[in-house]
Amino acid sequence: MSDAxxxxxxxxxxxxxxxxxxxxxxxxLMVQGESGVGKSQLLRALADLDAHEGKVVLNGVEQQQMxxxxxxxxxxxxxxxxxxxxxYVDQHFTENLPETWWAALRLKPELFRAxxxxxxxxxxxxxxxxxxxxxxxxxxxxxxxTANLDAVTAKAVGELLSEQIKAQGSAGVWVTHDASEAARxxxxxxxxxxxxxxxx
Amino acid sequence: MxxxxxxxxxxxxxxxxVLLLGVVQVLIGLGLFxxxxxxxxxxxxxxxxxxxxxxxxxxxxxxxxxxxIALVMLSLAGYEVTARQKRPIRGWSGYSxxxxxxxxxxxxxxxxxxxxxxxxxxxxxxxxxxxxxxxILGNTMTGIGLALNHLTQGAWNGRAVLEARLIxxxxxxxxxxxxxxxxxxxxxIPTLNMLAAAGVISLPGMMxxxxxxxxxxxxxxxxxxxxxxxxxxATGFGSLLAVQLGAKRLFDQRERLRLDRLKTPK
Numbered sequence: 001m002s003d004a005x006x007x008x009x010x011x012x013x014x015x016x017x018x019x020x021x022x023x024x025x026x027x028x029l030m031v032q033g034e035s036g037v038g039k040s041q042l043l044r045a046l047a048d049l050d051a052h053e054g055k056v057v058l059n060g061v062e063q064q065q066m067x068x069x070x071x072x073x074x075x076x077x078x079x080x081x082x083x084x085x086x087x088y089v090d091q092h093f094t095e096n097l098p099e100t101w102w103a104a105l106r107l108k109p110e111l112f113r114a115x116x117x118x119x120x121x122x123x124x125x126x127x128x129x130x131x132x133x134x135x136x137x138x139x140x141x142x143x144x145x146t147a148n149l150d151a152v153t154a155k156a157v158g159e160l161l162s163e164q165i166k167a168q169g170s171a172g173v174w175v176t177h178d179a180s181e182a183a184r185x186x187x188x189x190x191x192x193x194x195x196x197x198x199x200x
Numbered sequence: 201m202x203x204x205x206x207x208x209x210x211x212x213x214x215x216x217x218v219l220l221l222g223v224v225q226v227l228i229g230l231g232l233f234x235x236x237x238x239x240x241x242x243x244x245x246x247x248x249x250x251x252x253x254x255x256x257x258x259x260x261x262x263x264x265x266x267x268x269i270a271l272v273m274l275s276l277a278g279y280e281v282t283a284r285q286k287r288p289i290r291g292w293s294g295y296s297x298x299x300x301x302x303x304x305x306x307x308x309x310x311x312x313x314x315x316x317x318x319x320x321x322x323x324x325x326x327x328x329x330x331x332x333x334x335x336i337l338g339n340t341m342t343g344i345g346l347a348l349n350h351l352t353q354g355a356w357n358g359r360a361v362l363e364a365r366l367i368x369x370x371x372x373x374x375x376x377x378x379x380x381x382x383x384x385x386x387x388x389i390p391t392l393n394m395l396a397a398a399g400v401i402s403l404p405g406m407m408x409x410x411x412x413x414x415x416x417x418x419x420x421x422x423x424x425x426x427x428x429x430x431x432x433x434a435t436g437f438g439s440l441l442a443v444q445l446g447a448k449r450l451f452d453q454r455e456r457l458r459l460d461r462l463k464t465p466k
Contacts, residue, residue, distance in 0.1 A: 049363060049456055068455040073369030083364035085378070135368065 004057070006075075006139050006171045008046065011054035016041040017196035018054065021188065023139075023171040028162060030182040031175045033192030039175045040080070042192065043141040046173060047077035058138055076137035080144050082128030084116040089127060092116075097130050104160040105130060106153050122149055126157060133164050140165060142174040146181065154178075158185060203413055215240070258326050266324050270307065270333055277302055277341040281442075284345035287352045287462040289449050294463075297449065298344055301442035306333065306340040309434045317426065335406060335427060336434045339391065343435035344442040347387025351446045352462055354379045362457055372455050376447045383446075387439030391432050398428060 004022035012018040016038035023029055033039055045052035048063055048071055056063040056075075063071055086092060090112050102109045105126045111119070119127070129145055145161060146154035162185045165172045176182050182189060189200045218240055222233045257265045281298030282288045289297065310333045314320055320328045355362060358379065365375035398404055399421075406427055410420035452458050 047367060048454055049366065051452070051454075051456065064454070067371075069366070069369050069371040072367055076369075077367045079364075079367070081360065083360035085361045085365065131368070 005059060007055075007057045009055040009057075011042065011045050011052055011056060012196075013038070013041050013045050013050060013052040016045065016052070017192075017194065019190070019192065019197035020054075021190060021197070021199055023173075023188070025169040025171060026166045027187040028165055028172040028174055028185050029188045029190055030186040031173060031190045031192060031197075032177070032179070032182055037192045037194060039192055040143055042197075043077055043143055043173060043175060046139070046141055047072055047075055049077065073135060074138040075141065076132045076135055076139070077141040078128060078132045078143060078145055080147065082124050082131075084124070087115060087117070089114050089116055089119070092131055093134065095134065097134060101130055101133070101160065104156055106156055122153070125149065126153075129157060129161065133161070136168055136170075138170050140170060140172045140174075142172060144175055144177065147177070154181070161185075254326070254330065257330070261322075261326055263322075263324050266326055266329055269330060273333065273337055274299065274303060274307065277306075277337050281341055281345045281348065284342075285349040285352055286465050287356055288348070289352065289446065289461055290463050293449060293461075297442055297445045298341075298348065300445060301344050301438045302337065302340055304441055305434045305438040306337045309430050309437075310336050313426070313430055331406075332427075332430075336430055339394075339431045340434045340438040342390055343387040343439045346390070347383045347439035347443050348446050350386035351379065351383040351443055352450075354383060355450050355457070356459060356462060359457060359459060366455060366457070372447070372451055376450075380443050380447050383443045384439050387443070388436055391435045395428060395432060398424070404428070 005025045005027075007022040009020050010018040011020070015036075019042055021029055031039055031042065041050065044050045045054075046056055048056075048068055058066075058071075058074060063075075066074075084092060090096075093112075096112060097109075099109070107123060107126055111123060111127065116124070125145070125148060132140060140161070142161065146157050149157060158181060161172070161174075164170075172185075174185065191198045191200055218236065222236055225231075225233045225236070253269070257269060278295055278299035281302070282295055288294045310329070311323075313332055313336075314325075314329055315323045318328060323329075362375055362379070404424050404427075407420045407424040410423060411417055415423075449461060450458060
């Protein structure tokens with residue numbers, strides 16, 4: 001507990017059995033489990049988007065002690081489906097992305113000024129990854145960030161995420177259905193079932 | 201100019217027009233006749249009752265009676281605001297938002313009109329107080345109902361965007377700014393249209409009534425202008441207040457979107 005950077009203690013909710021784990025800076029926890037066991041619910045609870053019980057601590061500060069918008073700026077949730085509210089991509093960013101990211105995401109830099117309505121779902125998904133990464137979060141909560149991408153792109157996006165988590169000294173909680181992806185990026189693995197979470 | 205008093209026969213003649221409409225509806229097989237007949241009968245009963253009550257209240261001219269009538273009007277309007285929304289906020293807190301928004305605006309503005317603008321003596325002179333409150337309340341109720349309906353529906357349909365903004369660390373005020381301003385606009389649209397159409401496309405009911413009752417048109421117009429300003433202010437402030445209170449209620453103290461607080465439509 002002492003050197004824990006992000007600690008989760010018996011977090012549970014309506015359809016979520018208790019889950020506990022701790023992460024150090026740069027560590028990634030890969031979360032697997034059957035559909036409906038509460039993987040997204042776990043991420044939503046960690047971002048404080050749903051009512052839940054248990055204790056979540058970041059850098060010694062308890063979740064419920066921090067104003068919610070400040071907490072969410074540090075513990076950023078990337079949902080499986082991204083949402084966009086303005087007409088153009090760049091209206092959703094405060095700064096342009098580092099050049100290397102465009103290549104890593106296999107996207108054309110021109111997309112930054114594109115209309116959101118014209119993007120493909122894969123482009124939206126990758127831009128949402130970038131939108132979360134530029135915030136330099138302390139903890140990234142990733143809900144199947146590479147699902148619906150082709151294998152080559154999925155690998156590239158996964159590598160960018162993993163590399164940025166390490167480089168920024170943040171922590172990642174990463175839900176996936178892909179066992180090989182889990183094996184590739186995991187520092188720790190959590191298997192979620194009807195009983196709760198098991199660290200493996 | 202004298203007031204031509206209407207006899208029961210005159211009213212029956214007017215009713216026969218609606219009856220004729222009903223017959224036509226039956227002939228062409230449009231199933232509206234029952235509703236039309238029922239609502240017309242209801243209108244007659246309601247208005248006759250109100251006429252009797254008002255006559256008694258005008259005769260008594262006591263503040264207690266007027267306060268009671270205002271209270272009844274406000275509570276019914278509060279209920280009506282909830283009934284006009286597809287997914288109103290559940291329970292007492294949903295009802296109280298509409299009620300607070302109306303009391304805080306329609307009631308206050310009526311009081312201002314009576315005491316500062318018209319300066320009737322006594323200030324609660326029922327001949328002025330009740331019709332004024334009725335007109336302002338009726339319009340404010342419509343505006344607040346529309347604004348809250350837009351707010352709750354917008355939150356329901358736009359939950360992904362609301363949450364996406366919260367996720368990126370926007371606070372409530374920033375995350376809901378667009379929804380709130382669109383809801384305000386929805387509440388104000390009938391009033392804006394009313395202001396634009398007044399006197400050109402439609403002759404406002406109160407002015408028409410006063411003219412029918414023998415008031416010189418210019419006097420009637422002055423009253424109508426005042427009423428329009430009062431209605432616009434009450435509807436605007438009412439929608440604003442209702443939207444602020446409603447938007448707050450859509451989230452809990454940890455700024456989580458709480459759509460479970462909305463009623464599911466039947």
